[in-house]
Amino acid sequence: MRTRIPMGLFAAILLAALAVGTGSAQAAHVSQRAVHHPSVSYLKSHFTAHRSCSASPAKGSATCGARHLEVKSGLSASAAKSARKTAAAISGLTPANIQSAYKLSGLTTGSTVAIVDAYGYPNAAANLATYRAQFGLPACTTASGCLKIVNQTGGTTLPAFNLGWSQEQALDLDAVSAACPSCKILLVQAKTASFANLGTAVNTAAAGAGVKAVSNSYGGGDASDATYAKYYQHLNVAVTASAGDDGFQGASYPASSQYVTAVGGTSLTTSSSTRGWSETVWAGTGSGCSTLNAHPNGQTTTMTGCAGRTINDVAAVADPNTGLAVYAPTSRTASSWAQYGGTSLSSPIIASVFALSGNTSGYSNRLPYATPSALNDVTTGSDGTCATFCTAKAGYDAPTGLGTPAGVGAF
Numbered sequence: 050m051r052t053r054i055p056m057g058l059f060a061a062i063l064l065a066a067l068a069v070g071t072g073s074a075q076a077a078h079v080s081q082r083a084v085h086h087p088s089v090s091y092l093k094s095h096f097t098a099h100r101s102c103s104a105s106p107a108k109g110s111a112t113c114g115a116r117h118l119e120v121k122s123g124l125s126a127s128a129a130k131s132a133r134k135t136a137a138a139i140s141g142l143t144p145a146n147i148q149s150a151y152k153l154s155g156l157t158t159g160s161t162v163a164i165v166d167a168y169g170y171p172n173a174a175a176n177l178a179t180y181r182a183q184f185g186l187p188a189c190t191t192a193s194g195c196l197k198i199v200n201q202t203g204g205t206t207l208p209a210f211n212l213g214w215s216q217e218q219a220l221d222l223d224a225v226s227a228a229c230p231s232c233k234i235l236l237v238q239a240k241t242a243s244f245a246n247l248g249t250a251v252n253t254a255a256a257g258a259g260v261k262a263v264s265n266s267y268g269g270g271d272a273s274d275a276t277y278a279k280y281y282q283h284l285n286v287a288v289t290a291s292a293g294d295d296g297f298q299g300a301s302y303p304a305s306s307q308y309v310t311a312v313g314g315t316s317l318t319t320s321s322s323t324r325g326w327s328e329t330v331w332a333g334t335g336s337g338c339s340t341l342n343a344h345p346n347g348q349t350t351t352m353t354g355c356a357g358r359t360i361n362d363v364a365a366v367a368d369p370n371t372g373l374a375v376y377a378p379t380s381r382t383a384s385s386w387a388q389y390g391g392t393s394l395s396s397p398i399i400a401s402v403f404a405l406s407g408n409t410s411g412y413s414n415r416l417p418y419a420t421p422s423a424l425n426d427v428t429t430g431s432d433g434t435c436a437t438f439c440t441a442k443a444g445y446d447a448p449t450g451l452g453t454p455a456g457v458g459a460f
Contacts, residue, residue, distance in 0.1 A: 082139050083139070084138075086140065089318065092118060094121075095121055095124065095132040095135070097121050099117055099119045101212075101217055102115065102217065109243055110243045111242050111243075111244060111247060111267040111269045113167070113214055113216075113267045115217040115266065117377070117387040117388060118370070120136055138386075139374050140386075140388050141388035142227070142372065143184055143227070143374060144226065147366075149325065150325075150366070151455065152454070153228055153454070156405045159259070160233070160407060161258070161259040161404070162234055163235040163255070164234065164254075164397065165254050165264070166217050166221065166238060166266065167239045167240075167241055168210065168215070169238055170215040170219070172215075173196075173218060174190065174196060174198070176376050176378065177219075177226065177376075179384070180226060180375070181226055181230075184227075186230045189234060196234050198236045200237070200238055200239075201249045201250035202249065208239070212380065214242070217266055217267070218236065219375055219378060219389075220266070220375050220393055220394060222236065223374075223376065223377075224398055225400070225401050228397070228398045232401060235260060237250040237257075244302075247265070248279070248281070251263060255283040262286065262287040262289065262404045263283070263286060264290075264399075266291045266396045267290075268292070268302060269302055271300035271301065271305050271337075271341055271342075272302035272303075273342065274306050274342045278306060281306045281308050283308070284411060285411065287310060287413035287414075288309045288310065288414075289396045290310070290311060290396060291335075291392035291395065292312060292361050293335025294333045297433030298433075299337040300342075300358070305339040305341070306358070307343050309414060310362050310399060310403075310413065310417075311360035311361040311362045311363075313330075313336060313395065313447075314333065314334035314366065314367020314391070314394070314448075315364050316328065316331045317368070324425070328366070328425060328427050328453055330432055330441045331448075332368075334432045336359075336360055336438050336447035336448045338356075338359050339355075344357065344358055347415045347417075347419065354438070360447065361447060361448065363450045364448070364453050366394060366398070367390050367391055367394050368390050369388060369391065370388075370390070372390030372391075373388070373394055374386060374387075377389065402457055406457035417459045421451040423459035424453060424454065425453045426451075427449040427453060431448065
């Protein structure tokens, strides 16, 4: 096993320093654990990415995209022992990593990022507190008003628990906290995963006080804005949506809406470049051409090769093998650390970047097209085999859109 233990030790020292720097009373009472960074090759050989939600949603419904690493079956005794030891540790990207990779360090805002998911998650506040304390982030609690959890109509009677969607919510909450520790968070829980209920939740989220961005880490097949735009068409609020996690499969809604910022996924690793990070297309990211919806402003057929709306517009890290360390439920009452990914990770990161920019006037998915040079252009990798919509290249490509954040200049 090739494990970057020195990086893990360095991360532990850095996290301890961050805890002191924040002056967080909560962080001061938590014993922070070292974060380990196993190599991608080790993770691929010893772990598999497990879906949190069903791969096949019912018609008119969506599925969440969260994926987390689990120890592979069939390993030798020694390999299995090594993998279980890794699984028991905290591994994955940290808030400091996310902020470094996307030039978000030091940026603050008083804005709110809304997260829309289905079903209830009783331990949301408690698990978020554990995550933020581990990484020395300021507390974000319901008591302080930083965190608010409501049902799809804004009420306080929350839906029934669902493990898969609770894991999705944990990923979303931790991703927003990692990218934007100063952001307030509104978690809106739909009664079910139907587009009608999720859409109602989106409308509630977009109307929330101080909300600058709404993240949607779910999707279904391509659908028409003629039917569903009433939920996703919001002026002056950025609405982001995950592209999907099965590679090139065509368009997925709501990412295929002309009113939404469609977010693809990358594999993110450290490098010796000036940036310090390198990105390629994550092979699992969704991409495709909608036959039902029009281009968003700024996107053209000449640019994309599609007569209609092409996903994606932008991207961020999504590969579970280079994913985020997340504290998430394993049952209704128990939780643990795991490494998470999927475009369910990239959507809340991009929503957080919009919130940090504060510039969400009009339909915000037009903004990256005005300043593509302010993004990291991803030029290598693919998510399938096809003529147009699978392979990265200089400039626009479907898997990663115009690129990944390099600060907030493109947002």
